[in-house]
Amino acid sequence: MEVKVRRVEGYIVFDSRGSPTIEVSITSERGFRGRFASPSGKSVGKYEAPPLPKDGILGAKKIVDEANKYFHNFSFSTQAEFDDAIKRFDGGPRYERIGTIVSLGLSFAAADLASNEGGIPMYKWIGGDIKPTFPIPICNVLGGGKHALNRSIDIQEILVFPLNARSYRDAYTSTLEVYRKVSELLSDRDMFFTGGRNDEGAWVTTLTDEEAFDIVWDSVDRVRSEVGVKFGVGIDMASSSLWDVESKVYVYRRSGVNRDREEQIEYVIDLVKKHNIQYVEDPLHEDDFPGFSYIRKRLGNKVLVVGDDLYVTNISRIKLGISERAGNAVIIKPNQVGDVSTTFQASKSASEGGFKVVVSHRSGETHYPHLAHLALAVEADMFKVSPVYGERVIKHNELLLIEDLYGSRGVKRIW
Numbered sequence: 001m002e003v004k005v006r007r008v009e010g011y012i013v014f015d016s017r018g019s020p021t022i023e024v025s026i027t028s029e030r031g032f033r034g035r036f037a038s039p040s041g042k043s044v045g046k047y048e049a050p051p052l053p054k055d056g057i058l059g060a061k062k063i064v065d066e067a068n069k070y071f072h073n074f075s076f077s078t079q080a081e082f083d084d085a086i087k088r089f090d091g092g093p094r095y096e097r098i099g100t101i102v103s104l105g106l107s108f109a110a111a112d113l114a115s116n117e118g119g120i121p122m123y124k125w126i127g128g129d130i131k132p133t134f135p136i137p138i139c140n141v142l143g144g145g146k147h148a149l150n151r152s153i154d155i156q157e158i159l160v161f162p163l164n165a166r167s168y169r170d171a172y173t174s175t176l177e178v179y180r181k182v183s184e185l186l187s188d189r190d191m192f193f194t195g196g197r198n199d200e201g202a203w204v205t206t207l208t209d210e211e212a213f214d215i216v217w218d219s220v221d222r223v224r225s226e227v228g229v230k231f232g233v234g235i236d237m238a239s240s241s242l243w244d245v246e247s248k249v250y251v252y253r254r255s256g257v258n259r260d261r262e263e264q265i266e267y268v269i270d271l272v273k274k275h276n277i278q279y280v281e282d283p284l285h286e287d288d289f290p291g292f293s294y295i296r297k298r299l300g301n302k303v304l305v306v307g308d309d310l311y312v313t314n315i316s317r318i319k320l321g322i323s324e325r326a327g328n329a330v331i332i333k334p335n336q337v338g339d340v341s342t343t344f345q346a347s348k349s350a351s352e353g354g355f356k357v358v359v360s361h362r363s364g365e366t367h368y369p370h371l372a373h374l375a376l377a378v379e380a381d382m383f384k385v386s387p388v389y390g391e392r393v394i395k396h397n398e399l400l401l402i403e404d405l406y407g408s409r410g411v412k413r414i415w
Contacts (some may be wrong), residue, residue: 144212178216
């Protein structure tokens with residue numbers, strides 16, 4: 001199938017945090033259309049590609065107008081063909097001229113257009129004619145750190161994920177029940193809890209980290225007894241946000257504790273063992289490959305040691321991490337690198353190197369289901385998207401719809 005571009009348009013819209021982004025719309029000669037608006041992150045790794053050109057969001061809008069001329073009458077028959085053209089349009093290796101808000105907008109809009117014109121699901125356009133095994137949803141149920149303005153727990157996220165769900169519907173709905181149970185228990189045990197939530201919909205609390213873990217595990221146990229689904233518990237330390245470069249310590253602002261590198265490593269390992277944690281993301285800052293390797297060795301293969309800021313969906317960094325065994329799983333965020341094809345290649349590099357692949361949302365999300373299709377296309381092991389808020393639920397709903405319409409081979413197993 002060949003798709004011929006007639007028009008590219010861009011509009012300034014807003015993400016879930018109210019930050020401006022660009023919605024890119026591409027129309028084909030046959031009158032079909034594809035659209036996408038890129039999300040943005042709050043905890044941003046320093047190795048991520050730049051989201052905006054030097055003159056900001058208005059400059060991004062002008063670049064889309066420029067793209068309209070560049071892509072007029074451009075024909076493509078694969079996603080890689082279109083994404084290679086975006087790279088030529090930018091002229092550099094990291095989208096520094098046009099920014100990833102524009103590049104990913106163009107890339108996902110083209111995938112949406114091809115999907116619509118070809119009458120096929122987007123995940124098949126990106127990943128081929130596959131019948132996927134669905135990823136495990138891993139959801140942030142209790143939040144803190146930078147996402148809660150350092151007014152909740154110091155750990156940025158406490159996450160839960162089902163271990164034995166038979167379908168994505170079972171996996172998602174049982175996770176929702178855990179999320180609701182956490183709210184009920186917070187209402188009982190935190191006298192200051194008023195139903196507050198962070199950017200991603202996770203509950204926030206005035207309780208201590210220890211009390212927060214007790215609530216999450218209590219919620220998990222209650223849901224397991226009710227519906228029979230077992231859960232794992234995970235954490236995202238977002239350690240690059242804690243790391244003070246000058247003093248070389250991790251600063252825990254709410255608890256008033258500073259930890260050097262060795263203390264941080266021991267603290268993370270103690271947390272994992274004490275609270276039976278099976279997933280730990282960004283336990284150290286974004287330059288500490290040896291530290292990730294050491295933690296993975298100490299914790300063994302029954303715990304996922306996951307790199308986000310360490311890897312930023314960058315193929316070279318992922319290959320380095322695989323060679324050094326710096327963890328055993330990687331976060332994949334397409335806006336970190338700026339196009340669908342590079343994201344696909346990064347995911348494949350990780351899985352071929354023995355790493356688990358975790359496709360993830362951003363804190364400033366947009367109302368598009370495209371990320372769900374990407375998770376299927378790369379055959380992700382986990383899908384990290386919070387269970388509530390419309391811009392996130394639309395991604396879960398898309399997977400439920402795909403499961404109902406096309407079937408699946410079940411839900412992945414990690415262990």
